[in-house]
Amino acid sequence: MNKLLTFFVLIFISISCKTEGGKNNHVLPTSTGNTNKILVVIKGVDWEGRIGDEIRTTFGEHQVGLPQPETLLSVSQIDPVGYKGFIRNAKAVLIVREGEQEKITVEKNKYAQPQILVYATAKDKEGIVNLIRNRGKEILQLFKDEDVKFIQRIFNKEKLDESKFKTIKDLGVTITIPERYNLVEDTGEFLWLRQHLKSGIARGDGSNNILVYSYPLEDEAKVADNITNMRDVIGEKYIPGSKEGMYMITEQAYTPFTYDAEIDGKKAFETRGKWEVKNDFMAGPFINYTIVDKEHNRVIVFEGFTYAPSVNKRDFIFELEAIGKSLTIK
Structure with a gap:
């Protein structure tokens, strides 16, 4: 009887440790990074080329109303092979990649919390350039909106x-x-x-x-x-x-x-x-x-x-x- 009870308890614990989509419901680490700053996951050669230029042009636009020129977002880059370990705990990440379908998708709190991952996907490099050019403001707004919520959550506590x-x-x-x-x-x-x-x-x-x-x-x-x-x-x-x-x-x-x-x-x-x-x-x-x-x-x-x-x-x-x-x- 005790063995049977133990068996059912283990099954219950196993089920309870799953969330929707089958992900483990473990405690996520606290994300790293300041507001108005994003990490771009992209190959170095692409960062130095047209894709990187388009990202810098979009996110590097100056914020209006400030006495000194300051960009809308501060941007840093890391190669996909280096995007692992504690680096994945960055609070705001743009992941640029090639795929079958051109799209922008969002994933939150995957590796840390709070966290927003924005995936910019297109069939080839030219497609990625066009995606950033045409929908870059939309991507930027996704990051800005999350930063606003992040600050408001802090202020709610104080x-x-x-x-x-x-x-x-x-x-x-x-x-x-x-x-x-x-x-x-x-x-x-x-x-x-x-x-x-x-x-x-x-x-x-x-x-x-x-x-x-x-x-x-x-x-x-x-x-x-x-x-x-x-x-x-x-x-x-x-x-x-x-x-x-x-x-x-x-x-x-x-x-x-x-x-x-x-x-x-x-x-x-x-x-x-x-x-x-x-x-x-x-x-x-x-x-x-x-x-x-x-x-x-x-x-x-x-x-x-x-x-x-x-x-x-x-x-x-x-x-x-x-x-x-x-x-x-x-």
Whole structure:
């Protein structure tokens, strides 16, 4: 009887250690690698040739709105024969290979967690070049979206208690902000939080700043065109410089870029540009999400801006992007 019981227990354990697809349900190691960085698995000769050129062109495009040129993603390469052992624990991997069918496929948490593997497959080298050229932006977005989720998961574990902010409560929104942000101003109509960049995902001198406010929706067709003007009004009213007559404005020598977006299932606009302090030398990049809340006849604005002189700022702004995309309207 004991032998029979042992037999059934072993069978149960064996079945329990399988997941869908027959993979072992063992604990995966923690992935390695930072946000906005990917590892490309491709033969060295192809990396130095047209395929590598196309990958570098696509992922090496400069992020708009930054004072210094910085690429959308940082890319490194490894030969397929070297893609083994702990190297396979990389968080974001693009695997380029030849196959019968041209396609892009995604696999998550195969060797580590969190992890995204994107396979770019085509029949020959020319096909791979065309695939990267035609669908490279799609591949890039897959990696960016996973990085946003990665940061948001971290911030969920160290979330600031937003119930203590009058503006958040009065606007009826919720947003995942890490607890290292400190209050600057909270009027009930306007919220300003600041993080000194000494710890966290974004590190360096200076600060990351978050603004949340709203204004009445008058003409939906003019919302996008009014973004710059509205942020200048807010800057003059709430964000002073070191002396009288100084306040934050949109940098006049740089035209911001505005894109269609979606926040919490609602129509929105993403604007990237540069801010400066009028009559002063302070400046930096900003990212702005302007959300059309038709149900409440208003526009809700989340803005993040960075002041970090003499250092790269891509990752600082990306952290603010992840926070902004967590905003929901109750």
